Amino acid sequence: MGFLDYFRTRSPQNTQGDLFKPPEEAEIIIDNRDPTQIAAYHRLHDLIRERGGQPRTHRAVNALAIQQILSEDPGSLYNALGIPQGKRNRLPAEAKEALMVGNVATFYEIAADQGIQGHRAIIQASDRGYRKVKGIFPWNRGE
Known part of the structure; x- marks a missing residue:
């Protein structure tokens, strides 16, 4: 499993919204946290x-x-x-x-x-x- 599979299947922790729907259907929430x-x-x-x-x-x-x-x-x-x-x-x-x-x-x-x-x-x-x-x-x- 690569990152995309992991990202697609992780539950409520997905802070990016559904990036895998067409842009007109997706509700994208940008994750502004920056790893430090x-x-x-x-x-x-x-x-x-x-x-x-x-x-x-x-x-x-x-x-x-x-x-x-x-x-x-x-x-x-x-x-x-x-x-x-x-x-x-x-x-x-x-x-x-x-x-x-x-x-x-x-x-x-x-x-x-x-x-x-x-x-x-x-x-x-x-x-x-x-x-x-x-x-x-x-x-x-x-x-």
């Missing part, structure tokens, strides 16, 4: 909360994202860049983009299985999600 690093972060953490994540789960997933996607220890990264701990909005653009990709991959990894519930299962799924995409970034390929 912050939106991907909140979407992931909302799902973590829904799946029984605790405050320590959120902290662990954030640390895992930096360790897997940026291949850095979170404390060392922030210290080296002179950024207060957790201020992702002050990271370089490439780091924010990479974290966004990782958060999106991890969101889908967790969402794919309703059995992923609670701290341990969320951490394990997050690790799989981040590992799936980490290799696309040049700093993880040794370039």
Whole structure:
């Protein structure tokens, strides 16, 4: 199944209206949301909360994202860049983009299985999600 099949069959979440009818018959609702690093972060953490994540789960997933996607220890990264701990909005653009990709991959990894519930299962799924995409970034390929 490609994106169009997925898009056609998803239920009320279809915010675009019926784009597959002729223009004169379709009621098109434009989706003005624009994916951003912050939106991907909140979407992931909302799902973590829904799946029984605790405050320590959120902290662990954030640390895992930096360790897997940026291949850095979170404390060392922030210290080296002179950024207060957790201020992702002050990271370089490439780091924010990479974290966004990782958060999106991890969101889908967790969402794919309703059995992923609670701290341990969320951490394990997050690790799989981040590992799936980490290799696309040049700093993880040794370039």
